[in-house]
Amino acid sequence: MLTSAQAGMTGAPARGSALPTEALRMPRRRQLAGLLIAVVLLVVAVTASLVVGSRDIPLGTVLDALLRPDLSLTDHTVVLDLRVPRTAIGLLAGLALGLAGALMQGITRNPLADPGLLGVNAGASLFVVAGIAWFGVSSALGYVWFAFAGAFVAAVIVYVIGSLGREGATPVKLALAGTALTASLTSLITIVLLGDSAAFDKYRFWSAGSLVARDLGSALQLAPFVGVGVLLCVLAGRMLNALALGDDLARGLGQNLVAARIVCAVAVVLLCGSATALAGPIVFVGLAVPHIARRFTGPDYRWILLYSAVLGPVLLLTADVLGRVIAPPGEIEAGLVVAFLGAPMLIALVRRVKLAGL
Amino acid sequence: MSAGRGASVRTGPRTGAAHLTPGTDAAAPLVLARAVRHRRERRVALVLAVLVLIVAAVSLMVGAYNLSVPDLLRTLVGQGTTSENFIVFKLRLPRLTLAILVGVAFAVSGALFQTVLRNPLASPDIIGVTGGASAAAVFGMLVLGLGSVATSFMAFGGALVVACAIYLLAWRGGVAGYRFVLIGVGVAFMVQGLLGYLLSRADLRNAQDALTWLVGSVSGARWPEIVVLAAFLAVLLPGVAVLAGRMRMLQLGDDSASALGVRAERSRLALLVVAVALAALATAFVGPLAFVAFVAAPIARRLVATGSLALVPAALIGVLITTVADFTAQHLLPGSLDLPAGIITGAIGAPYLLWLLATQNRIGKGA
Numbered sequence: 037m038l039t040s041a042q043a044g045m046t047g048a049p050a051r052g053s054a055l056p057t058e059a060l061r062m063p064r065r066r067q068l069a070g071l072l073i074a075v076v077l078l079v080v081a082v083t084a085s086l087v088v089g090s091r092d093i094p095l096g097t098v099l100d101a102l103l104r105p106d107l108s109l110t111d112h113t114v115v116l117d118l119r120v121p122r123t124a125i126g127l128l129a130g131l132a133l134g135l136a137g138a139l140m141q142g143i144t145r146n147p148l149a150d151p152g153l154l155g156v157n158a159g160a161s162l163f164v165v166a167g168i169a170w171f172g173v174s175s176a177l178g179y180v181w182f183a184f185a186g187a188f189v190a191a192v193i194v195y196v197i198g199s200l201g202r203e204g205a206t207p208v209k210l211a212l213a214g215t216a217l218t219a220s221l222t223s224l225i226t227i228v229l230l231g232d233s234a235a236f237d238k239y240r241f242w243s244a245g246s247l248v249a250r251d252l253g254s255a256l257q258l259a260p261f262v263g264v265g266v267l268l269c270v271l272a273g274r275m276l277n278a279l280a281l282g283d284d285l286a287r288g289l290g291q292n293l294v295a296a297r298i299v300c301a302v303a304v305v306l307l308c309g310s311a312t313a314l315a316g317p318i319v320f321v322g323l324a325v326p327h328i329a330r331r332f333t334g335p336d337y338r339w340i341l342l343y344s345a346v347l348g349p350v351l352l353l354t355a356d357v358l359g360r361v362i363a364p365p366g367e368i369e370a371g372l373v374v375a376f377l378g379a380p381m382l383i384a385l386v387r388r389v390k391l392a393g394l
Numbered sequence: 395m396s397a398g399r400g401a402s403v404r405t406g407p408r409t410g411a412a413h414l415t416p417g418t419d420a421a422a423p424l425v426l427a428r429a430v431r432h433r434r435e436r437r438v439a440l441v442l443a444v445l446v447l448i449v450a451a452v453s454l455m456v457g458a459y460n461l462s463v464p465d466l467l468r469t470l471v472g473q474g475t476t477s478e479n480f481i482v483f484k485l486r487l488p489r490l491t492l493a494i495l496v497g498v499a500f501a502v503s504g505a506l507f508q509t510v511l512r513n514p515l516a517s518p519d520i521i522g523v524t525g526g527a528s529a530a531a532v533f534g535m536l537v538l539g540l541g542s543v544a545t546s547f548m549a550f551g552g553a554l555v556v557a558c559a560i561y562l563l564a565w566r567g568g569v570a571g572y573r574f575v576l577i578g579v580g581v582a583f584m585v586q587g588l589l590g591y592l593l594s595r596a597d598l599r600n601a602q603d604a605l606t607w608l609v610g611s612v613s614g615a616r617w618p619e620i621v622v623l624a625a626f627l628a629v630l631l632p633g634v635a636v637l638a639g640r641m642r643m644l645q646l647g648d649d650s651a652s653a654l655g656v657r658a659e660r661s662r663l664a665l666l667v668v669a670v671a672l673a674a675l676a677t678a679f680v681g682p683l684a685f686v687a688f689v690a691a692p693i694a695r696r697l698v699a700t701g702s703l704a705l706v707p708a709a710l711i712g713v714l715i716t717t718v719a720d721f722t723a724q725h726l727l728p729g730s731l732d733l734p735a736g737i738i739t740g741a742i743g744a745p746y747l748l749w750l751l752a753t754q755n756r757i758g759k760g761a
Contacts, residue, residue, distance in 0.1 A: 148576070152583070197748065212515045215579045216747050219520055222586075223684045223740030226609055230737065236605065237598050244590040319583050368591065375587035382580040383563055386573055 067339055070332030074346040081353040085123040088357050121252040125314050126353040128255055132262050132311040134348020135269050136304050137322020138341050142276035143300040146210050151308040152319025154214035158221040159190020160312035169228050169235035176254030176313055184309035245318040245371010247356050261310045268303035273338030318371040320378020321351050431700040438697050442710035453721045454486050488615035493716040495623050499676035501712020504687030505705055506669035509641055510662050511574050517688035518673035521578025524682035525585040526556025527674055532604045536596040546678035553674030610683030610736030612720050623679050633668050683736045685743025686715050
């Protein structure tokens with residue numbers, strides 16, 4: 037999946053024609069070096085996710101378990117039954133959230149866009165909760181359709197509401213619309229949960245944003261959805277570069293704005309819905325990752341998306357590994373760790389003197 | 395904190411929400427305009443007060459045991475039978491009184507936040523102040539195993555801590571509206587994460603109790619607690635009345651306010667302190683009753699429609715919302731569950747909020 041994204045983004049023809057500001061472009065060497073670092077970090081994060089835990093398993097044993105599985109050994113079962121699914125879910129959800137964040141920031145030109153902050157995850161959550169409580173859904177594949185529907189509804193509501201008015205969708209307005217929507221949806225979620233203790237019991241674990249709520253089968257079932265989202269991102273890169281110039285210029289360059297927004301919106305819904313169905317509503321991964329990426333890539337969205345695809349899993353897996361070691365003997369869910377890492381980042385962004393648009 | 399720097403304070407978009415803008419009739423017939431405004435505000439307040447009385451009477455009469463109007467009056471003046479006395483004074487009146495008091499507290503708190511921060515979305519719900527109270531209270535309930543009184547203290551403390559954190563983080567030579575709100579949003583997400591963690595670690599039954607508390611309910615009302623709440627309000631509300639004058643000046647903008655001798659930043663701080671105290675207090679007693687703080691003031695301002703602060707009508711709207719919500723949750727919903735009032739306020743809050751966002755943005759002054 038990563039390689040297809042990479043190929044599409046770096047090898048796109050007509051490079052440069054739609055770049056926002058040619059002068060701001062980072063040197064190619066810096067972009068590639070940063071990407072190399074990001075990939076190395078990803079390898080480290082994946083390794084740590086397989087090695088670290090309440091039972092520290094040496095790397096050699098982990099490799100053994102992967103290459104020559106022997107199910108009579110406890111270490112091997114732990115790796116295969118617990119660590120591998122968890123890591124796979126972290127990879128998928130992180131990838132999806134990172135890309136979704138980058139897409140949302142691009143399409144709304146809003147530095148504060150994030151699937152969690154803009155209420156998209158809350159929409160997915162509400163529909164998933166309704167699915168659990170009213171339709172008895174319990175499989176990931178069942179969750180995901182509800183999650184898609186909820187993500188779609190929430191995304192449309194926030195975008196429409198945020199962009200009403202003369203100056204369009206300003207960053208602050210969108211973020212507030214998202215928060216307000218999240219508050220309402222949370223209240224509706226609670227209404228469903230109060231009457232249904234079984235649903236509440238499922239929800240409370242899932243909603244903390246955990247990578248252990250699902251098994252490998254679920255990850256494999258949802259992987260195709262994420263895959264389609266990734267493919268759409270390959271298309272979206274150039275479109276977002278055009279959109280970054282403003283609607284008029286983009287149109288002048290021959291960009292079909294409606295088509296661009298639809299492609300991005302479909303990708304966002306697929307990615308957010310899959311991530312939410314897999315790991316619960318996780319906030320801030322989509323916010324932080326593109327901002328980190330931009331430091332190395334400059335404003336070219338093809339690069340930002342590529343970086344986000346790598347850094348999203350890095351952040352989520354790192355948070356998950358941290359959560360395993362911070363508070364022994366228990367664990368803290370990845371979503372919670374990310375919230376505590378991400379909120380300071382949001383605050384730092386907001387505290388900047390000028391809340392620059394994208 | 396540094397006062398008198400109003401001119402250099404960065405306030406983000408200077409345009410307050412439309413209904414916050416003082417009337418354009420500011421110049422010549424000022425006194426006359428003010429008289430008209432006051433008359434209109436008084437009339438709205440009177441109508442609202444009558445409505446509150448009706449709702450109060452109905453909620454005292456209706457229930458598993460229905461009382462007639464003469465029965466109710468007889469009981470209220472001390473001539474009731476033992477069972478009537480029990481129903482009215484032990485069951486229904488405390489619940490009603492608590493609903494009224496927290497309605498006032500939430501509504502005034504929301505009105506202060508929204509006016510001081512010049513943002514219709516800046517209510518204690520959205521920026522994490524009641525969330526902080528919730529997290530602290532749930533921590534007390536689930537981890538420390540505290541009783542209801544100690545839980546209230548935890549809630550109060552949690553709201554204060556979160557509010558201080560937001561204020562300090564948002565401070566940058568002044569507290570600008572959007573920055574305060576967005577930092578509150580960030581803090582609210584952290585608090586939400588903490589709440590999720592606490593709920594997932596607890597025994598299911600305890601977690602459900604906590605969830606019920608998190609919706610906000612006035613059902614556990616007892617007289618001693620009500621007296622404490624009333625005493626606090628008796629101190630805080632006159633404070634609001636004193637500060638309201640300064641708030642009107644602040645609405646003119648920091649520059650005009652300082653020209654009129656109001657220290658902008660210091661007044662803002664004082665108003666925020668009172669607003670936080672009110673929200674924290676109400677949350678401590680009934681839980682974070684969703685959206686009351688958020689919706690009461692805008693509705694009141696729309697009813698009065700003179701551009702005034704309309705604090706009294708806002709408080710009455712708050713009372714109406716809490717009492718009607720509690721009545722609806724108790725009697726009008728199908729099923730035999732004793733539902734918390736917050737379930738109703740939460741449900742009506744959502745569409746209202748979307749409508750507010752949509753209409754505010756149409757005139758281009760959303761936030």
